[in-house]
Amino acid sequence: MPKYIMWGNYCEGVLEKRAPYRQAHLDGLAQQKESGVLVTIGPTADITKVFAIYNAPDETTVRQLVEQDxxxxxxxxxEYAVKEWIQAI
Structure with missing residues (x-):
């Protein structure tokens, strides 16, 4: 199955603004991880960017997952971008 990366930006004041949605966000990610579609996801250390790797049949699937979050x-x-990724090693 193809792999895709997602690279995106967080809003200003993310730590405060995410609070009401954090548990629903984490629950959804846990379901994606359990199903095998999500390999990994996380923020940069300065919490300005988010990076994820997905195992998905196509880019549309990844975009749907991101936009349902x-x-x-x-x-x-x-904002975010999705690119098909070739895992060399």
């Missing part, structure tokens, strides 16, 4: 729906993630 409470962080996207409530403006915690402000």
């Amino acid at each position: 409470p962080y996207w729906q409530h403006g915690i993630w402000t």
Whole structure:
């Protein structure tokens, strides 16, 4: 199955603004991880960017997962890009 990366930006004041949506966000990620579609996800140390790796049949699937996430729906993630990724090693 193809792998995809997602690279995105967080909003200003993310630590405060994410609080109401954090548990729903984490629960959804846990379901994706359990299903095998999400390999890993996390913020940069300065909490300005988010990076993820997905095992998905196509880019559309990844975009649907991102756009269904409470962080996207409530403006915690402000923009993102998805690219197919070739794991060399």
